[in-house]
Amino acid sequence: xxxxxxxQFVLDHRYERRNSRHSMNGYDHVFHCHxxxxxxxxxxxxxxxxxAKQLLADxxxxxxxxxxxxxxxxxNVIEPxxxxxxxxxxxxxxxxxxxxxxxxxxxxxxxxxxxxxxDEGWIKKWGRHDRPVNHFTxxxxxxxxxxxxxxxxxxxxxxEVESIVTGAERSRFAVVMK
Amino acid sequence: MAIDRKQVIEALSQIEIIxxxxxxxxxxxxxxxxxxxxxxxxxxxxxxxxxxxxxxxAAEGLLVNAAHECGYHTGYGIITxxxxxxxxxxxxxxxxxxxxxxxxxxxxxxxxxxxxxVELVPNKKMVVQAYDYYEAxxxxxxxxxxxxxxxxxxxxxAFMDLAYGGKYDPAGKAGMRTFKCIQTKGLxxxxxxxxxxVTRAA
Numbered sequence: 378x379x380x381x382x383x384x385q386f387v388l389d390h391r392y393e394r395r396n397s398r399h400s401m402n403g404y405d406h407v408f409h410c411h412x413x414x415x416x417x418x419x420x421x422x423x424x425x426x427x428x429a430k431q432l433l434a435d436x437x438x439x440x441x442x443x444x445x446x447x448x449x450x451x452x453n454v455i456e457p458x459x460x461x462x463x464x465x466x467x468x469x470x471x472x473x474x475x476x477x478x479x480x481x482x483x484x485x486x487x488x489x490x491x492x493x494x495x496d497e498g499w500i501k502k503w504g505r506h507d508r509p510v511n512h513f514t515x516x517x518x519x520x521x522x523x524x525x526x527x528x529x530x531x532x533x534x535x536x537e538v539e540s541i542v543t544g545a546e547r548s549r550f551a552v553v554m555k
Numbered sequence: 556m557a558i559d560r561k562q563v564i565e566a567l568s569q570i571e572i573i574x575x576x577x578x579x580x581x582x583x584x585x586x587x588x589x590x591x592x593x594x595x596x597x598x599x600x601x602x603x604x605x606x607x608x609x610x611x612x613a614a615e616g617l618l619v620n621a622a623h624e625c626g627y628h629t630g631y632g633i634i635t636x637x638x639x640x641x642x643x644x645x646x647x648x649x650x651x652x653x654x655x656x657x658x659x660x661x662x663x664x665x666x667x668x669x670x671x672x673v674e675l676v677p678n679k680k681m682v683v684q685a686y687d688y689y690e691a692x693x694x695x696x697x698x699x700x701x702x703x704x705x706x707x708x709x710x711x712x713a714f715m716d717l718a719y720g721g722k723y724d725p726a727g728k729a730g731m732r733t734f735k736c737i738q739t740k741g742l743x744x745x746x747x748x749x750x751x752x753v754t755r756a757a
Contacts, residue, residue, distance in 0.1 A: 392568045392569070394564075397687060398687070398689065401591075404591045404592075405592040405692075407589070407590065407665070407667060408587050408588070408667075409590070409629075410583075410586065410628065410629040411585055411586040411587075411588075412621070412629065413621055413624075413625035414588060416624055417595075420617050420621065421598075426605070426607065427605045427606075432598065436597040436598045437594060440597060441594075444591060469577075469578030470589075471588055471590055472572075472573075472574045472579055472580035472586065472588040473578060476578070491577075494579060494586050494588055498586050
């Protein structure tokens with residue numbers, strides 16, 4: 378069992394031989410590569426029949442909102458700042474990048490990303506893009522704020538205002554409660 | 556058969572993959588993520604169901620394509636990795652057939668699917684059966700009218716590309732999509748296992 382950081386995220390990784398599944402803290406997990414998430418993101422960008430960019434963010438918000446809330450419950454993590462720090466640690470452990478909650482309050486927040494699987498994977502595959510594409514992380518940040526401050530899902534808007542994929546040194550996200 | 560599947564699974568399922576100081580996992584020539592299966596299933600299922608009858612097949616095709624590219628590049632990274640060389644390479648007698656059998660042991664070790672090859676006609680056809688796979692989790696009760704193992708379809712075709720499609724092309728233009736895969740059975744559709752048939756692309 379790996380323990381990470383100052384406020385320590387406990388990773389309980391298991392491999393179940395019976396069905397050949399990996400789990401992390403009770404949730405089935407699976408390895409995938411940057412091609413996979415880059416292509417899912419491109420698919421979301423290109424889908425004309427629906428707002429699949431928001432769908433990608435919503436899926437991340439739903440899944441990680443539940444995952445983080447359960448973790449905080451089971452480990453009795455109460456303080457919002459602790460919850461956000463743990464959310465950043467899990468994000469890094471999962472290979473998604475280096476997330477920092479610059480400021481956070483019950484109504485707004487600012488988040489930055491100095492390394493990003495989505496952006497660096499996209500650049501590695503296709504080069505820079507003319508607009509932000511990190512819909513996954515918008516959803517993850519929404520889940521992090523909702524679970525940190527006890528808000529319902531879809532109560533938080535996250536805007537990617539600067540983006541590594543467009544050439545910025547770091548990605549920045551603006552968070553505001555609806 | 557030279558591949559000791561049980562030994563490969565035992566060795567490679569225990570590899571610890573975790574983000575570095577930058578929160579990234581550079582391995583096998585790609586960046587890796589370790590995310591909940593439900594995230595992948597949620598996006599795929601909601602996308603296809605929202606596409607409507609006219610566009611569902613096209614949406615499914617795009618999901619298969621994502622896995623095809625993933626399987627091609629990550630598959631190549633796996634079969635040229637130090638871990639592969641240490642564990643699987645010494646067992647290989649027939650190339651590329653044993654590499655394919657080894658690859659499905661890795662698929663099982665990594666939690667993509669509990670899957671193995673049940674028929675292999677070199678350079679022509681491969682049939683894979685999967686007795687557990689996370690993509691079947693889109694159904695919790697009852698049976699679905701649509702197969703949903705897009706990832707398994709994509710990586711199975713990609714593995715045949717790597718085996719018989721010529722030299723690996725990092726750009727993915729020359730050697731990729733020489734094979735295609737259809738799903739013929741599915742746990743999510745009430746079958747006892749998932750079945751995937753890979754043949755030459757037209």
